[in-house]
Amino acid sequence: MIQELIKELPLKKKQILETAEDLFLRFGIKRISIEEICSTAKVSKMTFYKYFKNKNELVKYLWSLMFEYGMKKLEEIEKLDITFQEKIELILKLKEESAKKLSHEFALEYFFSNTDLKEFFNQMYKRSISTFITFIKNAQAKGEVRTGMKPEFFIAATNKLMELVKDNELVNSYDSYKDFVLEINNFLFYGIFPRPNHE
Amino acid sequence: MIQELIKELPLKKKQILETAEDLFLRFGIKRISIEEICSTAKVSKMTFYKYFKNKNELVKYLWSLMFEYGMKKLEEIEKLDITFQEKIELILKLKEESAKKLSHEFALEYFFSNTDLKEFFNQMYKRSISTFITFIKNAQAKGEVRTGMKPEFFIAATNKLMELVKDNELVNSYDSYKDFVLEINNFLFYGIFPRPNHE
DNA sequence: GCTTTAAATGACTAAATACGTACAATATAA
DNA sequence: TTATATTGTACGTATTTAGTCATTTAAAGC
Secondary structure: OOHHHOOOOOHHHHHHHHHHHHHHHHHOOOOOOHHHHHHHHOOOHHHHHHHOOOHHHHHHHHHHHHHHHHHHHHHHHHHOOOOHHHHHHHHHHHHHHHOOOOOHHHHHHHHOOOOOHHHHHHHHHHHHHHHHHHHHHHHHHOOOOOOOOOHHHHHHHHHHHHHHHHOHHHHHOOOOHHHHHHHHHHHHHHOOOOOOOOO | OOHHHOOOOOHHHHHHHHHHHHHHHHHOOOOOOHHHHHHHHOOOHHHHHHHOOOHHHHHHHHHHHHHHHHHHHHHHHHHOOOOHHHHHHHHHHHHHHHOOOOOHHHHHHHHOOOOOHHHHHHHHHHHHHHHHHHHHHHHHHOOOOOOOOOHHHHHHHHHHHHHHHHOHHHHHOOOOHHHHHHHHHHHHHHOOOOOOOOO
C-alpha cells in the first residue's frame, strides 16, 4: 500500500517499512517486536536503529505514510472528470483495498491508541478530515451534493460509527474484519440501500 | 467450531478453550501468552493451571478437539443419503467454515510444528487420514468413485500440496489465508475445473 | 589493486514480559 | 457450616526484547 511512497528510500529502510506495515496490519503493533521485524525483513538490528530511533518512531513514520497515501489518493480521485457518485465508488474501492489485510487489533490501536501516539494520530487525523471536508464542499459548490448537508455532520457521524470498532461482539459477528470495515463505509455513504452497480 | 464438543465441560474450562481457539487461530500459538488467554477469557491464572498443566497441554487438548470435530463431521456427512459429489460439496463447505478465522501463522504451526508437539500432531493426523481413506473406499465399494483411484494417492497428493503452506510468496498473493486454503481444497477435489453449482 | 563507507554479526546489559507456584481472600453451593 | 471453586496478589525464575557496542564482512569508488 505504501510502496509507491517509499520508492526513493534506501533498500533496507524500505524493507523495514514494508515488513512493519504487513506485520502491524495483520497482528497489531504491540504483538510485533523490533526483532521480529528485523528478522523477517532480513535487516540487522543495527540497521533498524540507524533509520528509526525506536518502535514508536517507526509507527509514527508508518502512520504518516498511510495518511499521506490516503490523502494523495483522495486528491487524485477528486481531480477525475467523473460524477461524484463514481468518485465515491472509487473511494469505497480504495477503502476495500486498504482493509484487505487489516486486523481488528491494528484498527483498535490505530483509532484508539492511549499511548503517546494518540496526540500524533489526532494531528494527522484532523488534517485528513479537513481534506475530506474540502472534498465535500467542492462537490457542493458544483452542485454534486445537496448543500443542505453539513460536511461537519458527516465527519461527526463517521467518528461516532468508528467507535463501533470497540464493540467486539459486533465485529466478531462478521467473517473477517475487512467485511466489518466495508459495512461501516457502505453505510456511511449509502445508508441501508444497496451500493449501486456492485455485485 | 469446537463449541459443540465441550458443552459438558466446566464453564471456566470452556471459556479458556474457546478463547484459546480464537486467539491461536488468528495469531498463531507462539504469539499468544497464557496470561493473555486468561485475561481475555476472564479466568484467573490459578484456574488455568487447575485445568491445564501448561500451554503445550492446552494446545494438545485443543488440537485433539479440532481433529475430533473434523472426524465427527466427516462421519455425519458419510451417513447422509446424498450423492458422493454432494458429500464432497459439504466437506468443502465445512473446510471453508473452519478456515474463516484461520491465519497462516497457525496453519504453519499446526502442520509443521518442530517442537515436541510434532509427534502428537502426527498421531492424530494418521488417524484422521485413515478415517478419510475409509470414506473413499466405502464410496468406491458403492461405485461412487472410480475404483482405479488409489485413496493412498489422494492422501499423498494432499500432503504434498499442504507443503505449499510454507511458500510465503504464494500464500501472500491471496487476499486472505482463507482464500488460499479454499484454493487448495477445490483443487484437490476438482482440479482446474469449476466447482459445480458454486457461484 | 587499495581505501572508504555501508551493512551484518555476535555479544552484551538492562528492562520487560512470561511462566509457574504459593497463599490469603472471596465467592458459591451443598 | 463446611467444602469447593475462583480470584488477586505476589514472587522467583526463565525467557524475550530493547538498545548499544566493537568487530567482521561486503561493497563501492578511485
